[in-house]
Amino acid sequence: MRLLSTTLLALAFLGSFPTACCSKPSPSANSCQSPDDMPTDPGTVQVTQLGSGSLDAAGQTWPYQLLRLEVPGRAATYAQWFPPRKPGVSPIVVLTKPYDGIAWTGETVDAKWAARGSGLHPDDSEPHFGPGSSSIAYTPTTPELVASESFVYLFHDFGVLAVFGRFYAGGDLQNDRDDMNAGMRFLAQAPNVDTTRIGIFGGSWGGYEALYAAADAPATVVPSVGVALSPLSDFAQEVDYVSRVVPSRVSDAALRSRYQQFFEPYFRRIYATTGGDPLSSGTDYTRWTAAHLAATVQTPFLILHDDWDTLIPVEHTRALVSQAPHRFTPMYFQNTAAVDWNTLPPDHGPLLSTHGNVIITLSLGHLLVKLGGAEQPLYIPYGAGTVGAWLRGVRASQEQDRDVSDVAPRLLELTDPRVQMLEATQGTLQPGAAFVAEQVNAIWGTSFTAATVRTALEPGLPTP
Template structure:
């Protein structure tokens, strides 16, 4: 359930490829004992620094550390940490990284996958791999790439913690959840972190990790804001979707087989924790459902979801929102034609792909406006013309009688007086209110100004 990376936008924002240097890591071992519950108290986390380096960009330098985090009775977790540079305490953003391949841990499993390189490989580090198992994709990353993704937060003087789930290394649902919990435990003891201003961001399987990291967060470091793109929120519903919804929706045998092959590695990891299909007696999905999240998550989340998502159906997000609307705020990307499930490939939806840079712009705007200081300029990157193209689609949905009211809060955030919209290819800065007024005027023919656009959006979008 891979999702586009924010790397492309970060590197465009930089205008050049950043540089970093890292010391050699030391070896480690991996012994996994999975507890029945994920403790939410800070508890004990042993921190070992395996390497360090510096990220240089825009005539500035940010130090980082490559960390091994160990909680008794669990497999080790690995993270890349950019500590806040300012004196005192600063906001921190957690980036969930389920798939990124790292080569600096010293573990044999990471060395094996690094030697394989990017591509499709047998899922043979997962303990339940066997005849008939599907392969998985592997994407190696480097500290430089992670630094590029973190740059937009670093330039605002935020700390950044990237926590690696290492899907390729095997494990199961609980192991991934433990990894995220170890990262949150680390923040509970890390210096210079403003524990009242922690944000968390993830997409797809990383969206699952973000939601459940917030659910399990120690009370001292509950994130103040979260953004999840197309998140997997309910595993019982997901198994039901793949096992029963897809066969009912998709009549083409080849496409059905494509779905089954894609999900097979995920099912192995899900079943290793829950015991099997939720309809099977003796299985336990108690801690893996929307109801569990609704009862445990205290973090307000923005969730963005394409309504043609064929990997994690939008109905799952709608069900999660319905259970706790005070915690989960959705924005849906709405496709207008009639859907043909036999022609839709397994992915997160055509609009999420088409408007990927806009989704990142809206996500970053939400995080920055929530976490930024009251008098802090907030740079929100965008790609030339993309917001206008997206808004033209919003107007088309509006003309068909669709409810597009969920767009308004996202636009209002970008009119915050602190926001400066930054177009990196042009090097252009523009106050957020002026930018949103300009885009609305171009699409709806209005005459809003930076002085009145925020209040003008109060009743909703302009009528066509």
């Protein structure tokens, strides 16, 4: 379930595009630890450095490491680590990467897929692949691309850990969950990590990985904030949705077939862990439901979801939020027209695509405000006109008497005194409060100022 790229608008920050260099996987692995420091506790993880490089941007350099993480009894996990550069401890952002194809691991499976290149290919590294199985999409990435995506966090002196789930390499749900857990275990023993300020970000299948990574995190590194875009939160509900709800909504036979073909590789991975359809005897979804997350996740999450999502329906997020509203805060993108399921393709919804830039702006605003220092300037990128276009849709929802109470809190975060809004193409800066006042005034005809907008929005948005 692929989602929009998280390549950030801040690539134009200060007029300097980031470039990464010196990425050199070593011919022989170099351990990040001396033999005396190698972990023996099964709760820890063995770390091997396979390569290194650096990101050069805005006149600065951020080194990174390419790592193999090994927990006894599990398959190896791979990650790209940007250690904090400042003395002392620094905030960390974990990026979940379920689909990115990496070629630097030394594993045969990665070399095979890298040779295939970008595109649709048989899902033949998954052990249950066979006649009738669907193909999957493969998208190669490089350490340089991951470095560019991490730039906005690095510029704020955060460390960044990108954890690769390698969907194309096969495995099952538990394998993906183990990958994310290995990343969190790594943070528990990595130096210079501010364990009270760890954030995690992921979308779709990566949103599932973010939620479950937080659920499984060692007690010392439970993330303090998370953002999940259209996350898969309940696998029993998801199987039921595809198997029974979609056929009840979609009468077009060709469109039904598209759903079945799309989800077939996911079902193989789900069933390999749970034993089959949740209505079948002998299956076990105990650790794969919203109830499990509500009982185990201690991290407060912002969850953004389009209400016309046909891959992971918004009802699943509503159900998760209802079970733990103190942990899960929703932000819904609401379509104003009447829905026709026979004309919607299998994707995460039209507004998620239309307002992709806004989603990144709001997500970054949430993470940076929660993780940034008390006096630290926070630079949040946006695209010219994008926030206004989104707010026009919000006002249209208001006029239909829909609940839009989830919008004002996101705008209030952008009015934080530390926030500077960065227009990505021009590199111009504006205080967050002034920016929000300008956007709200243009849509609702108000006359708020930078000094009054925070107080004005605390009760909610203006009425139309």
